[in-house]
Amino acid sequence: MPSQRDVGRVVMDVAFFAASQVALYYALRYVLSSLSETQPSKKKEKGESLLSQSGLTKEQLAALDLDEYESTIAGEIIPPASIDTTFESIGGLDDIISSLRETVIYPLTYPELFAAGGSLLAAPRGVLLYGHPGCGKTMLAKALAKESGATFINLPLSSLTSKWFGESNKLVAGLFSLARKLQPSIIFIDEIDSLFRERSQADHEVTGMLKAEFMTLWDGLTSGTDRILVLGATNRPNDIDPAILRRMPKRFAIRLPNLEQRVKILNLMLSHTKLAPGFSIDELARRADGLSGSDLKETCRNAAMVPVREFMREQGGSGLEAAKRDGFKIRPLELSDFAVHDSHAYAHVDPTKKAPVPAFVESLD
Structure with a gap:
């Protein structure tokens, strides 16, 4: 039969355990309330900044x-x-x-x-x-x-x-x-x-x-x-x-741009790019049949990198430092630069037809 001392020890243990659980509850409640108060204030500050x-x-x-x-x-x-x-x-x-x-x-x-x-x-x-x-x-x-x-x-x-x-x-x-x-x-x-x-x-x-x-x-x-x-x-x-x-x-x-629309898009994209004499945007637009506006942008980006890549390979590391002092002289963009990157521009289309594979059928005309 347990003695009075053992009973008292058990009661103390239970009391300490209950007290620790209550303390843990209030501690977690305080932390969560602090987080919930801080988060809205940050969102409010961001919103007010954007509104201003x-x-x-x-x-x-x-x-x-x-x-x-x-x-x-x-x-x-x-x-x-x-x-x-x-x-x-x-x-x-x-x-x-x-x-x-x-x-x-x-x-x-x-x-x-x-x-x-x-x-x-x-x-x-x-x-x-x-x-x-x-x-x-x-x-x-x-x-x-x-x-x-x-x-x-x-x-x-x-x-x-x-x-x-x-x-x-x-x-x-x-x-x-x-x-x-x-x-x-x-x-x-x-x-x-x-x-x-x-x-x-x-x-x-x-x-x-x-x-x-x-x-x-x-x-x-x-x-x-x-x-x-x-x-x-x-x-x-x-x-x-x-x-x-x-x-x-x-x-x-x-919809996908037609020839006239592709000409307008390419004129906008190449308006600040130095083009070679005789460069035909109309011919480029004709060859880009089936490309979206995003595809045309990536095609122009890839083509614009060709003269830069050639210049870097010709000059090398030390030559680039000298060219930096004298000013970089990149050759104008040529129509052939786009042909080099046809494989990149048409990576998502049928390589035999050079035309996009239909992936979307409009039915809300």
């Missing part, structure tokens, strides 16, 4: 009175001053640019001009840019933000996800409330098919709630005073949920 770069004063920032979720979304704002892409720097998409000016930019920036037509002339709630990869969809989005002067919210999927149940819905609500406070606003979602893929029974509950919350708040943009545009870009439009497509009545197909 957009031209808002401290008084205007204070008047916005952003909550925790709005501050988190504010960290995804791209100030128009930091965007160096304009419509003039995009070649071969003149018709689409003209339509974007008339149907998006002017209704967003000059709502009074379209007030006579009521809701019929208001800016669309959603615009979809779709087509072959590398044809300028993201460049168009940047130029649209630059030209319109609107608040440009670049929305990555990670900014709407959270490990806490229900937080994603609050972040979506914060997104639209922030866009309403800073209107005119453009919410840009690149690769929108990854976020708004067609719903199915296999979807996680949180994903379904996020989509439903987003569409509900999106439908709330029916007031004539709201100047908020959701802009999406994708090369897989058939994967997008039909309910999302319904909310994007303006759809622009960005």
Whole structure:
């Protein structure tokens, strides 16, 4: 039978163990609360910094009175001053640019001009840019933000996800409330098919709630005073949920550039490059049939490296130091430089036909 001393020892051990567990609980609670207080403050500072770069004063920032979720979304704002892409720097998409000016930019920036037509002339709630990869969809989005002067919210999927149940819905609500406070606003979602893929029974509950919350708040943009545009870009439009497509009545197909468009693109890309006498951009554009704008850029980059590579091999290490003092004299770019890199430019296409293998079929014309 245990003695009184043994019983007392057991009681003391239990008391010390309980006390240590209570101390550990409060210590962990303190650490977690400190982290939760520090993280929002950092996000708030980042958001306020970006908003100040957009031209808002401290008084205007204070008047916005952003909550925790709005501050988190504010960290995804791209100030128009930091965007160096304009419509003039995009070649071969003149018709689409003209339509974007008339149907998006002017209704967003000059709502009074379209007030006579009521809701019929208001800016669309959603615009979809779709087509072959590398044809300028993201460049168009940047130029649209630059030209319109609107608040440009670049929305990555990670900014709407959270490990806490229900937080994603609050972040979506914060997104639209922030866009309403800073209107005119453009919410840009690149690769929108990854976020708004067609719903199915296999979807996680949180994903379904996020989509439903987003569409509900999106439908709330029916007031004539709201100047908020959701802009999406994708090369897989058939994967997008039909309910999302319904909310994007303006759809622009960005196709592979034709000969005339390739000439304009190459003129822009080679405008600051020294070309050899008799260099024919028209001939280069003809040979580049089937390439996207991104492919043309990489082709020009590879070709521009040929004269530089030749110069480095001719001069060697010591010769480069001497040439640096006298100034580097690189020969002009020749049409043959592009032929050298045909294998690189067409690495992803059929080498026998020198034409891209079709990977995307447009069905939203």
